[in-house]
Amino acid sequence: MSSSHRPDRSFDAVPALDGELCFDQAALEAAAGDFGRLVHRLPAAVLRPGSAEDVAAMVRYCRERGLKVAARGQGHSTHGQAQVADGLVIDLGTLNSIEIDGTTAAVQGGALWSALVKATLPLDLTPPAFTDYLELSIGGTLSAGGLGGQIGHYGTQAANVLELQVVTGEGELATCSPTLRPDLFRAALGGLGQCALITRATIPLVPAPRSVRFYSLTCPSVAALSAQQAALVGEGRFDYLIGEVVSPSPGAWTYVMEAAAYDATAADDARLIGDLEHTSVEVRDVPYFDFLNRIAPSMEQLKTIGEWQRPHPWYDSLLPASSVDAVVTETLANLKPDAIGLSAVILLYPIPTAKCTTPLPVMPDEELAYLFSLLKTASPGADSAESMVAANRSQYDATVEAGGRWYPIGSVPLTRADWEHHFGAFWEEFSAARHRYDPDGILTPGQRIF
Ligand SMILES: Cc1cc2nc3c(=O)[nH]c(=O)nc-3n(C[C@H](O)[C@H](O)[C@H](O)COP(=O)(O)OP(=O)(O)OC[C@H]3O[C@@H](n4cnc5c(N)ncnc54)[C@H](O)[C@@H]3O)c2cc1C
The missing domain is CATH 3.40.462.10 (FAD-linked oxidases, C-terminal domain)
Known part of the structure; x- marks a missing residue:
């Protein structure tokens, strides 16, 4: 692990990491804003993880110290959704591997859709559903839903995921799917980072047109x-x-x-x-x-x-x-x-x-x-x-x-009552999952839901 100048005692005694924990002003500033340029929140540190285990270790570390955590894909949100004041931003851009096996791709959460399709096309394969801009992260769009013009045939990008590897708010590295811990799977896809952070998604591939x-x-x-x-x-x-x-x-x-x-x-x-x-x-x-x-x-x-x-x-x-x-x-x-x-x-x-x-x-x-x-x-x-x-x-x-x-x-700007209304019939299940998987409420405060 390497870490740049550490000004804050709250990040003493961090666990050994495969990646890098950054405290330099440039790294903090880069994580303090987004594409919206409406909200500025300076984190205390930025993790560039070298592995999903790093994400889990730092979530556990932050939980013990009462620090909030936000994952960041490409920061293309518009209202501070990937930001956290005085907490830890996990810049998932360093977790970007893509492994293709037959007709599925196992993709880390920080990989871009453009990188995924560039990797599948030489095999005449493609993910079924896209957003209209490809320079968005897999984890970022799966946390929102991911809408695009293929939706009439395939639904959202979130509807085209076979399995997820996530880190919960307890710092557990977990695998979930429609049949394995389905409650976690349902709360993570489209879940705005409230219950878990997506470190890997398994995405089905279909034949690509030329x-x-x-x-x-x-x-x-x-x-x-x-x-x-x-x-x-x-x-x-x-x-x-x-x-x-x-x-x-x-x-x-x-x-x-x-x-x-x-x-x-x-x-x-x-x-x-x-x-x-x-x-x-x-x-x-x-x-x-x-x-x-x-x-x-x-x-x-x-x-x-x-x-x-x-x-x-x-x-x-x-x-x-x-x-x-x-x-x-x-x-x-x-x-x-x-x-x-x-x-x-x-x-x-x-x-x-x-x-x-x-x-x-x-x-x-x-x-x-x-x-x-x-x-x-x-x-x-x-x-x-x-x-x-x-x-x-x-x-x-x-x-x-x-x-x-x-x-x-x-x-x-939404109130808690707006959010409850927004989630409608799913609110009860979603808030139960939040309490189960992020009992101390440390994940993704920039969404301002809980
Ligand atoms: C030019 C442009 C075009 C766009 N086109 C489309 C479109 O066609 N269809 C569409 O649906 N959307 C579109 N979007 C919106 C985009 O899908 C969302 O803003 C998406 O969240 C951005 O991905 P990101 O990687 O930048 O995520 P970020 O902005 O970094 O993060 C978004 C939210 O997800 C959380 N998050 C990020 N990564 C993870 C993760 N791995 N696990 C859990 N939570 C995570 C963050 O904490 C934050 O709350 C577009 C945005 C832009 C700027």
Whole structure:
């Protein structure tokens, strides 16, 4: 073990570690913020674990001393979810091994989705479900749920896990699956790091297509987009299906359906889009990896123009199909450009809830739900980050009123009562698991649930 300058007596007598415990200002500062740039909390130390045993040993160590612990993947949360003041941040980036055995991959929690798919593609295999950005950690998205355009076929990323290795809040290194300690498995997947930290996930692999035919169709209204998406996701016509609301000019909105068919060589345009309502269409064939990774160039562009470095008060909701048109229409009617910033993205796509086979993330109580996301940036001249967060709170209230839930990765100040409502019927099981597996309540305080 090595450790940089240790200013704080509370970290005396640490156990022998395979990795490194860091106290230098650069390491602490790097763990004190996130992509949201709204919350700053300086930890007392950062662990770069060399093994899952390191994670377990330091969780036990912190528990004995009453210190809080937060795992950090890539820090792409937006409201301090991976942060802890005066406690220990475990930067899982050093636990990133990937082992492929037949049609499964055993992946450590800090590995990135981009690394996993780069490792599986030479074997003509792929994980079934992705997020739209691949530079997120396996443990980070599995703790949130992991939503993307393959959800119509495979559900969330959390629904595509065979087994987990976790470290509980007692510092126990445990293995769980749907049949082995299922209560721990259910509380860890989508569990926002409240009961256990994910050190390894076993993920099933499916045959990978070589190429993808990608369609971008413009629909005339919210209702046309959502109805078409509902029909298509119901029949499983496309392998990938999302939607975006874009603003060609202030106050105007355009509704774009993005759909992909695997493999491009087998795609039949007449069958796939011949009967679809649209005002314009773009069609292109792309290699599978480029398709999965297609938002990466835009993210680099955001870094170049400085938008990536600005505050991101994101809001993501899960709306029941019965209220989606009304909520989206009302929201867009009142949405000024300054309320979302220069590089905002608005997502709208369907989720068949039965495909999401884990209790978390919580879905609305209907067969079909929609992700409706307002991914805001507090750009220069736009509303302040604080007022965007306040607007998120109002939007959250409207979501709940409409029978929806939030997808808990964004920036909404919630009370304990809000959280209880959010977890709904699962609250009792979830809070029992928290008390069982993290009896001293040391894990992941940045979520502000317990
Ligand atoms: C550009 C961009 C695009 C995105 N696109 C999507 C998308 O398409 N779909 C989607 O679902 N989400 C998307 N997200 C959100 C993203 O999935 C979540 O914010 C996710 O939690 C980030 O992963 P991370 O590795 O950065 O986690 P972090 O931000 O580091 O951590 C998130 C939370 O999980 C906890 N945590 C981290 N690792 C672990 C672990 N191993 N075990 C237990 N708890 C852990 C942290 O303590 C924290 O509470 C996007 C985010 C960004 C910035």
